Each structure stands twice: as C-alpha cells, then as structure tokens.
Amino acid sequence: MNRLQVELPGLTLKNPIMPASGCFGFGKEYAQLYDLSLLGAIMVKATTLEARYGNPTPRVAETPSGMLNAIGLQNPGLEKVVTEELPWLERYDVPIIANVAGSETEDYVAVCERISKAPNVRAIELNISCPNVKCGGITFGTDPAIAKELTEAVKAVSTVPVYVKLSPNVTDVTAIARAVEEGGADGLTLINTLVGMRFDPRTGRPVIANGTGGLSGPAVKPVALRMVYEVTKAVSIPVIGMGGIAEVDDVIDFMSAGASAVAVGTANFVDHFVCPKLIDALPARLDELGIGNITELTGRSHRL
Amino acid sequence: MIRNECMAVVAQAEIARNIFELTLKGGLVSEIGKPGRFVHIRTSDGFDPLLRRPVSISSVDEEAGTMTLIYRAEGKGTALLSRKSAGETVDVLGPLGNGFPAEAAKAGSRALIVGGGIGVPPLYGLSEKLKAAGVEPVHVLGFQSADVAFYEEQFGELGETHLATVDGSAGTKGFVTDVIRSLPGEFDVYYSCGPLPMLTAVSSEMEGTEGYLSFEERMGCGIGACFACVCRTDSNEKGYVKVCSDGPVFRDGVVKL
Numbered sequence: 109m110n111r112l113q114v115e116l117p118g119l120t121l122k123n124p125i126m127p128a129s130g131c132f133g134f135g136k137e138y139a140q141l142y143d144l145s146l147l148g149a150i151m152v153k154a155t156t157l158e159a160r161y162g163n164p165t166p167r168v169a170e171t172p173s174g175m176l177n178a179i180g181l182q183n184p185g186l187e188k189v190v191t192e193e194l195p196w197l198e199r200y201d202v203p204i205i206a207n208v209a210g211s212e213t214e215d216y217v218a219v220c221e222r223i224s225k226a227p228n229v230r231a232i233e234l235n236i237s238c239p240n241v242k243c244g245g246i247t248f249g250t251d252p253a254i255a256k257e258l259t260e261a262v263k264a265v266s267t268v269p270v271y272v273k274l275s276p277n278v279t280d281v282t283a284i285a286r287a288v289e290e291g292g293a294d295g296l297t298l299i300n301t302l303v304g305m306r307f308d309p310r311t312g313r314p315v316i317a318n319g320t321g322g323l324s325g326p327a328v329k330p331v332a333l334r335m336v337y338e339v340t341k342a343v344s345i346p347v348i349g350m351g352g353i354a355e356v357d358d359v360i361d362f363m364s365a366g367a368s369a370v371a372v373g374t375a376n377f378v379d380h381f382v383c384p385k386l387i388d389a390l391p392a393r394l395d396e397l398g399i400g401n402i403t404e405l406t407g408r409s410h411r412l
Numbered sequence: 413m414i415r416n417e418c419m420a421v422v423a424q425a426e427i428a429r430n431i432f433e434l435t436l437k438g439g440l441v442s443e444i445g446k447p448g449r450f451v452h453i454r455t456s457d458g459f460d461p462l463l464r465r466p467v468s469i470s471s472v473d474e475e476a477g478t479m480t481l482i483y484r485a486e487g488k489g490t491a492l493l494s495r496k497s498a499g500e501t502v503d504v505l506g507p508l509g510n511g512f513p514a515e516a517a518k519a520g521s522r523a524l525i526v527g528g529g530i531g532v533p534p535l536y537g538l539s540e541k542l543k544a545a546g547v548e549p550v551h552v553l554g555f556q557s558a559d560v561a562f563y564e565e566q567f568g569e570l571g572e573t574h575l576a577t578v579d580g581s582a583g584t585k586g587f588v589t590d591v592i593r594s595l596p597g598e599f600d601v602y603y604s605c606g607p608l609p610m611l612t613a614v615s616s617e618m619e620g621t622e623g624y625l626s627f628e629e630r631m632g633c634g635i636g637a638c639f640a641c642v643c644r645t646d647s648n649e650k651g652y653v654k655v656c657s658d659g660p661v662f663r664d665g666v667v668k669l
Contacts (some may be wrong), residue, residue, distance in 0.1 A: 133637035137657065140414055140635070153639075162649060166630045168640040173459040182639045218560075283638065302446065326459045354459065377633045378454065378462055380505055381416060 115292040118269035121148035128373035129207035134193035141363040145297035148191040148273040155207040159185035176321030184366040194226045221265040237275030237300035249275040252287035257335045261290030269294035282342035289343045297348040326352040340366025356389040363405035415440040418501040428562040446511030447537035452634040454503035455489035470533035482533035519546030521600035528554040537568025558582035612669045623664035629655040644668045
C-alpha cells in the first residue's frame with residue numbers, strides 16, 4: 109500500500125500534492141524540468157469558452173512573503189484546450205483537474221459539458237472565485253444562492269465529479285461552502301487569492317495595471333488554514349486545501365486543518381521543483397510524526 | 413536544458429553607482445550557448461523577497477565554466493544579491509529565454525549595437541560573438557549620467573563605441589538616437605536592449621534595417637507558465653508572445669510597440 113495515496117471523488121492520487129491552477133499553465137513548461145507523472149494530479153489553467161487575452165501588464169507585483177497577480181484568465185479557449193493542451197498531457201500518468209471559468213452560466217455549462225469528456229480529465233474545478241475579471245468569476249462565488257444554482261447547472265452536464273473553488277473574499281465562507289454542497293458539489297477547493305493592492309510611492313498609482321490583484325504566497329497561509337478548518341467543520345464533502353504552501357509542514361498543517369489533499373501555487377515560481385521535493389519529503393516527515401498513512405492526517409485537529 | 417543550481421560566487425564588484433558585476437561558476441554555464449539569454453535568481457533563503465529576479469547574462473567563459481552578470485541593485489532582492497561575495501553560493505535557475513541571433517550578421521558585415529542603462533550587459537556577450545565571427549560591431553551606449561555608465565572600455569576593445577548620457581556628463585548629451593543619426597555608413601543588422609521608450613525610438617530610427625530587440629517585463633515564473641509577461645503581437649494567431657519563454661529577444665516588428 110502506498111502510504112501517500114489519497115482517494116477522492118473521481119481521483120486516485122498517488123500523493124496529495126498537485127500544482128494549483130494558474131501557476132502551472134497546461135504543464136508543458138514544468139515538463140521540461142521534471143516528470144509530471146510524479147504529481148498527485150495537475151490543476152490546469154482556467155479554461156473559458158472563448159480564448160481570452162487577459163489584462164494589461166504589469167500583471168504581477170511582489171509583496172512581503174507574497175505576490176499580487178491579475179492575469180485575467182488568459183487562455184486559448186475551450187476548443188484549443190480539448191484538442192491540443194489536454195491531449196498533450198495524456199502522455200503522463202497523472203489525473204487532470206480542469207479549472208473552468210466563465211462570464212455566464214451558459215459558458216460554464218458549455219465548457220464543463222465538453223471538457224469533462226476529455227479522457228484524462230478526472231474532475232472539474234469550478235472557478236467561481238477569480239478576483240481579476242470584470243464579469244463572472246467572483247460574482248458567482250460571493251452569493252450562496254447563485255453559487256448553488258451554478259453548481260447544479262454544471263453538475264447536470266458534467267460526466268466527472270465537480271469541485272467548487274471558493275473565494276476567501278466573503279464574510280462567511282461556510283455559507284458558500286454549504287450552498288454548493290447542497291447544489292451537488294462533490295468536493296471543494298480553497299482558497300483562491302485575496303483581493304489586494306500595492307502602490308508605487310513615486311506616482312501614487314497602483315503597481316498592477318488592473319488596479320487590484322489577487323494575493324497569494326506564504327503571506328496568505330494563516331487565512332487559508334482558518335478557512336479550510338471552518339469549511340471542513342461545516343460540510344461533509346472533501347476539501348483540497350491551498351494558500352501559501354511551500355514546505356512539507358505546510359502540507360501537514362493543511363491536512364490537519366481538514367484538507368484531504370493540497371495544491372501548491374505561487375511556490376512553483378520560487379522553487380520550480382517544489383512539488384516533487386514535497387512529495388519526496390513527506391514519508392520521512394510522516395515517520396517523524398508517527399503517522400502511517402497520510403490520510404490519517406486529514407482533519408486530525410477536529411478530533412482533538 | 414534548464415537547470416536549478418547553487419552556483420559559486422567567483423567575484424563581485426560595484427563597477428558604477430549601484431551597478432554590480434557578478435561572476436558565477438557552475439555546470440549550467442555549459443547550457444547557455446547564445447548571448448542574450450537570462451537566469452532567474454533566488455535572492456533570499458526565506459520568502460521575503462519571494463520571487464526570483466530575472467538577470468540577463470552579460471558574458472560567458474566556457475573554458476573557466478563561469479558567466480558574468482551585470483545588474484542594478486535597486487530593490488530588496490538585488491540589494492541582497494549585491495552583498496554576496498566570493499565563496500558564497502547563489503540559487504540560479506537557467507539558462508532561460510532565447511537569445512540574440514548572432515548569425516543574422518554575416519562575416520564582413522556591420523552591426524549596430526544599441527544599449528540603454530541596465531539593458532547594456534547582454535549586448536557585451538553578443539558583441540564578443542559578432543567580433544569573433546568577423547562582423548564589425550559599432551556600439552552606441554546610453555546612460556542617465558557618467559556615474560552609472562559602465563563597460564565603455566570593454567566595448568571599445570571590440571569596436572567603435574559611442575556614449576550618450578541624458579545629462580551630458582559623459583559622451584554626447586542626449587539619447588542614443590541622437591548618436592545613431594550622426595553615424596556615417598549603413599548597417600546590415602542592428603541589435604538593441606534597453607527600456608521600452610528607447611527600443612521604440614531605436615526601432616523607428618532604424619526602420620528598414622533587420623533588427624532584434626530584447627524586452628524587459630515583470631516576470632513571475634520565468635519559464636512561460638504564469639502569463640505575467642505577455643506582449644501583444646500580430647505575428648501569430650494567438651495574438652501574444654511571452655517575454656520570458658518566447659523572448660526576451662524578438663525580431664523588430666514582432667512585439668507591438
């Protein structure tokens with residue numbers, strides 16, 4: 109028995125480590141660096157119905173132990189993703205989680221219906237939490253009733269389990285979590301980025317062309333842990349946790365808080381080999397902690 | 413192949429005000445090949461500053477297994493890097509990006525090389541390659557002022573070299589384009605690296621001549637995955653290019669200026 113293996117709806121993960129959507133493209137760039145089959149799964153870049161160019165530059169700005177980004181969901185569109193990007197990834201023995209974004213319910217439904225049929229797509233990650241686009245994205249993720257309706261609409265057409273990606277930019281994340289669970293979500297992923305700003309002291313202007321951007325990196329980890337903890341207490345569907353994971357004990361913390369698996373985002377830009385390094389480091393850390401199988405970690409804080 | 417390596421600092425010196433010349437030794441030097449590529453440097457062992465810093469490769473000594481980088485210590489990350497001294501190591505990812513096509517200039521031809529500020533360094537390795545290939549390089553280097561100017565002598569050893577400073581404290585008072593206009597003769601190809609307004613001016617001044625421009629943009633990953641450093645283009649159906657992995661060098665006309 110592989111002690112790092114995790115079973116989730118639609119997903120058999122060799123280990124609980126996967127790159128987070130938006131930080132890993134469609135895998136090609138990182139495939140130059142290491143074998144993608146090592147990963148538990150890959151959350152590929154958000155796909156929209158039509159191609160999107162995204163926001164003007166500058167799109168990123170560094171902040172203390174973090175970064176702001178406002179890429180704006182740049183992607184080649186559904187057609188190119190299902191005919192070029194996903195087939196290319198079939199050479200790797202790794203389940204793909206397809207992140208889906210849109211402006212209208214119809215867009216989400218159309219993308220989910222088609223992308224869920226791609227042979228290597230084992231789950232959908234419904235992106236109702238992108239803070240960097242004018243329509244759609246986060247507007248679906250801040251109102252429990254709208255989030256539930258969208259989840260129901262997507263569940264009706266998807267042939268694979270649907271995980272809903274939650275925004276931290278809400279007063280009560282558990283209200284959205286419960287609503288999408290009622291809407292039929294098979295799992296949750298959280299957190300997306302926190303809306304933030306940075307200014308240029310010389311000009312007084314925001315550094316990011318979009319004005320605001322999404323904050324990520326180690327700086328957001330305590331917020332993400334708190335939300336994973338609250339959400340996993342409030343719902344019974346599994347959670348994939350993310351937000352500032354960079355070191356092996358971050359993985360342990362997220363699982364202790366309630367996550368069944370984790371995603372690594374910004375840290376891929378800091379140490380491009382961080383995902384395989386975390387996978388390598390886990391067994392020894394489990395030994396030190398006296399843990400047999402990694403699944404024993406999930407939600408242990410709730411049981412204390 | 414892209415490598416991630418802790419490279420040894422061979423030497424580091426401040427060669428002009430806040431301008432540092434850093435020589436690193438390690439195996440990834442053998443992967444560099446073309447001039448004009450860059451490396452992505454982690455400047456802190458912790459998470460602040462978080463992101464790597466892209467720094468262009470100025471020159472390579474393959475025999476010694478070393479590369480030289482020249483950068484400006486401007487923010488927290490580059491200030492930390494500037495404090496590294498011989499015997500310490502630096503976490504380097506690279507080589508990244510596509511460099512200058514030195515082969516675009518044929519033996520016996522004349523190449524114009526135009527650099528501005530911290531865009532000057534990668535042109536040095538390019539000029540070395542051109543000179544070795546029998547091309548005549550003519551250099552026009554622009555700086556804000558004399559105290560931040562560097563490598564005039566080194567470029568001078570490779571060919572004709574003109575300096576321009578905005579405040580007139582060294583060379584011609586004005587911009588690189590003022591110097592270019594005064595140069596006699598024709599050029600077969602030109603290469604340029606510097607701030608965007610300078611590239612735009614050089615491109616328009618040199619219209620009709622084959623040219624290659626090296627761009628700078630804020631980067632995240634440095635390998636093409638994060639889409640932070642895109643520029644608009646009409647040259648492909650996607651409508652964009654990524655500075656880090658499609659560039660940083662593009663043929664004139666590819667990036668919409």
